[in-house]
Amino acid sequence: MALQVRRYNAIRIMKTALPVLTFCAVLGILSGLTLDTFKNILFTFPGLFVLIPVTIGMGGNLGAILSSRITSALHLGVVSLTPTDHVLRSNVLGVSIVGVLSFFAVGILGYLFCVLMGFKSVGLVKMVLISSISGVLLILVVIITTILAAFLSYKKGIDPDDTTIPIVTSVCDVFGILILFVITMAVL
Amino acid sequence: MLEKKQGAKYLEEYVSVRFIIRQSSLPLLICIIFDMFAGVVLGSMEGALSILPGLLVLIPPLLDERGNIAGAFGSRLGSALHQGLIRPDLRGDKNLVHSVAASLGEGATMAVVIASLAYVTMLVLGRESIGIISLVAISLMVWALSAFILISLVMVFAFTVFKHGIDPDNVMGPMVTSAGDVLTVLALFIAVRIIMGVV
Numbered sequence: 001m002a003l004q005v006r007r008y009n010a011i012r013i014m015k016t017a018l019p020v021l022t023f024c025a026v027l028g029i030l031s032g033l034t035l036d037t038f039k040n041i042l043f044t045f046p047g048l049f050v051l052i053p054v055t056i057g058m059g060g061n062l063g064a065i066l067s068s069r070i071t072s073a074l075h076l077g078v079v080s081l082t083p084t085d086h087v088l089r090s091n092v093l094g095v096s097i098v099g100v101l102s103f104f105a106v107g108i109l110g111y112l113f114c115v116l117m118g119f120k121s122v123g124l125v126k127m128v129l130i131s132s133i134s135g136v137l138l139i140l141v142v143i144i145t146t147i148l149a150a151f152l153s154y155k156k157g158i159d160p161d162d163t164t165i166p167i168v169t170s171v172c173d174v175f176g177i178l179i180l181f182v183i184t185m186a187v188l
Numbered sequence: 189m190l191e192k193k194q195g196a197k198y199l200e201e202y203v204s205v206r207f208i209i210r211q212s213s214l215p216l217l218i219c220i221i222f223d224m225f226a227g228v229v230l231g232s233m234e235g236a237l238s239i240l241p242g243l244l245v246l247i248p249p250l251l252d253e254r255g256n257i258a259g260a261f262g263s264r265l266g267s268a269l270h271q272g273l274i275r276p277d278l279r280g281d282k283n284l285v286h287s288v289a290a291s292l293g294e295g296a297t298m299a300v301v302i303a304s305l306a307y308v309t310m311l312v313l314g315r316e317s318i319g320i321i322s323l324v325a326i327s328l329m330v331w332a333l334s335a336f337i338l339i340s341l342v343m344v345f346a347f348t349v350f351k352h353g354i355d356p357d358n359v360m361g362p363m364v365t366s367a368g369d370v371l372t373v374l375a376l377f378i379a380v381r382i383i384m385g386v387v
Contacts, residue, residue: 013264028251028252035248047231049227057223065212097209102220113224113227
């Protein structure tokens, strides 16, 4: 029996949403604190600002794509949690390739935007290195979190559709910024 | 027999690495471009961010929240359109009004919650921050300047794609978060200008 909503009620929607949104806000503040911790480096090279929204966004997007695909495959019963599973492997591989290419492009585009806008940047090579290395690490976090969240939910009898995407996007938000700045410190 | 064949073909496509890459590249590219534009706007307010300490902490939660709220609104619209609960026109239908009101209410509430949380955390950690009134004021201004436009955009976009026979569930996600990021950062840019004019 599918979930049937007969009528929307603003108060009821808000009551359901606000606790989840508050939890997400706490995680968001954690990324904010990470930004604040690294503010000296940010204000020295304002070009790094260009990478912030895209890093937060891309982790979440890749996570959402992989989660939706794996949860649908779980519902269809065509995937299992073994390293040799064909469906699991090709989905992980597909998302990794798209992800690595995207983060490489982000580095180049980021540098071009800095030149165009006259922001003080770290230079093309370092920009691409920062974006690509932190991208690869973030993709690893995305893959591990998605697989764990999806399969654990499924095992516990919870619909993975309801849990995986929020878990993965929240984890990526926090780790995205953290990884970006740790790698920036290492590259500079 | 035919069904079985189609099922097999579907599964074959489903596990094809090339198919996955082809399907997800375009939405990701659009996200990259929108988000980099948001980043450029952030970069250009670097001066203001350095003289208003504490503001940096607001940026990630404000971006997340706008995406979460508008994303939920978009997926509610998608489900409601499929079920015929909401019709794709702008004649203030009761379900639509409640759904819009919920999103706007969530946005205003979270604007205050985020700014207060940020202030308290900075206070506890002993980091420098502007006052709680200024932080809440900026956060609420960002909401006022971006929420109404974003909700209207999501609504018009969902109705348009639905009328053209495209499933809103497939296209709304990336579009909503990218548009939300750009609008939030632009709103922050204006809000900071206003606050600096007042202080």
